[in-house]
Amino acid sequence: MSVSNLLENWSKYRHTHPLDDGGHADWNAYPSPIKWAMSIDLDACTGCNACSVACYAENNLPVVGKDKYAHGQAMHWMRIERYWGEPEKAIDEFDSAMNFQLVAQNFDVDQGAQFLPMLCQQCEAAPCETVCPVGATNHTEDGLNSQIYNRCIGSRYCSANCPYKVRYFNWYSYPDQEHAWPEPLNQQLNPDLTVRTKGVMEKCTFCKQRTYTARNDAKTEGREIRDEDVQTACQQACPTGAISFGNLFNPESTVAKQWSAQQVDLVKEKQDKDGTPDNKLRGYRILEELRPFPSIMYLERVRESAV
């Protein structure tokens, strides 16, 4: 084990910043360059939680029970957040931290509840990746944050540095707990991926097991990835079709079309947004100003008051 070997190995898994270049992608295993991305239409979202349930079923997420859920120890990779009040108002009054708190607690039910499906944003410059002491979370060539359960030692620094708090820690040995998968739920555990032991971090993978298969199939057939090749579990379950998922590098994909229609670019600095007030653009990314370059674009809800 020489030093040069060390550096070479290490730099391979440390992507450079998306502003500089595309990193050191090794596309041999891929049919063509891939960047998985998502867009979620909040106007279509009804807050039915089907995506969350589908995620539990697809990814072997343990059910933690009422007490642990109340303790904040749930494992919902895909969670539906419920808000009251108008975000527009919140943004206007976001002039002081005090108001920020008031607005967040303010129950304004005129416009009804507002829902926001939240999952790992698969950031291109992810704050979680750089801080892991053992390199258990890395960036993959196809633009995902991978989480290597076997490598994770549970320092939880990644979660501490995640602005969205979408990483979930195995506080207990959940697979051993009776309410995790009570009979006959254990029969539906997905054999395509593991269950996780206590003491490791986990999070949304964009249904890695599905994208992996799709990519291999495309490679074998010698063609590009198409939208119909793969759906994430949440996308598949959404009754209103609020979620679209695909390869952002393929201009024909729904996601790429949506992103460019909303003038959202993966790299915030390259974004050229139409600044006019009545531009009708609804696309935005959450906490974009922290520059983690998230891969999920949300489409703002169209309010009655705005129509």
Added chain:
Amino acid sequence: MGKDIREDIAWAQINKDVLASVQSPRKLYWVILFIALAVFGVGIGCEVMNYRIGLGVSNMDNPHVWGLYIATFIFWIGMSHSGTLLSAILHLMHADWRKPIYRFAEAMTTFSLMTAGLFVAVHLGRLWQIYYALPYPNERWTWPNFQSPLLWDAMAIFTYLSSSVIFLYIGSIPDLAICRDNIQAGWRKKLYSILSLGWEGTDRQWRNFRITYMTVACFLIPLAVSVHSIVASDFAMSQQPGWHVTSFPPYFVAGALYSGCAAIITLFVILRYVFKFEEYMTLPILRKTVRLTFAIAMVWTYLNCIEFASAWYGHSQADKAVLIQKATGPYAPFWWSMIFCGSVVPFAMMVKKWQVNIPIMFAVSLLLNLGMWLERWMIVSPTFAHGYYPWSWDHDQWPSLVQWGIVFGSFGWFTLLFMVFCKIIPSVSMYEVKEMVYHRTLAKKKEELGLEGGH
């Protein structure tokens, strides 16, 4: 102000007094040892639960992924710094008054680092895989992530711990030889014979000793500053509101020296009584230590103000919200106690009469350390309670008894190590105290003879 120590103590008397400390301390020693053992036992019990059942028993949850373990880890790391300040920095500055108290301060450094190391282990989700964080060659060609401040942290602490053990040991060699020569029976004789490395006190040995000691001291000083700066980087290099603060490294170093000096006063009072060191750990020395502590307290207060001001005027709403949350939210009682203990209580050290009043200074030093522990907690937890993402705010999380138990147990572990050390290795440096007496006597003689240039 009186002399630091009486100048007419005979060298033989110094040997006798200090050797008595390792052989026949007051009964209180055994009481302290027993209590420490019991407290440590509580910590062990809690850690067994933590390890077997999972970290969930600590009541941490998904926004609150770090808790008292990390806060107490910083506390113990911080406490270690003043030992180095007294033994290395003041050594280079030729501050003579440090001589009777630096040995135990250096021991405090070593043992508080050992205690801090335990918290790294306790905190981990998979303790049994802790070696993944070491850069060891392996057939999988996997390395730790050298970008992570946590890894720098681990390396800095290992370096600091090993260097301070070496420094502590080298400095004790002449004293170990005195023990070897005066204690003629039992396991102690064997132990001292091995540890004193054949020290005879020849001219050449003393010369080499001085050079080595000075070299290690010079090596240790940058370490002491860098270690806590790196601990600060764990927070300052992250992106979270309330942590992403440029002034954190000096702030942490000041806080470290502060809590360390307070701990030195606490231990000073205890050792002085338990080992009958009234002749050596004198009130003038206490007064100097107290003054040093007061100066550092003011530096800490100043840096605290800088931190608040930069959050307040920094136009980062999330940072500001965390600050307001600290002062008015559920953490407010602890946050204001921190301000009170850390910035108001030290003014008691301005009163000249109180500077040498042992009960008052003992109480003050305990309060200062309470404040400094609260400070670390107030750095770690409020950011988790009130981060960037409002949906994940959790103001109700409270550490479980398991978490408190391990924090409590760590004090037992530290006391145990420290007390056992003081019973085996002389906690007052005999040869350096002799230097003091020697210098002073010489100076006095010169004075009597009317010569100039007394020491």
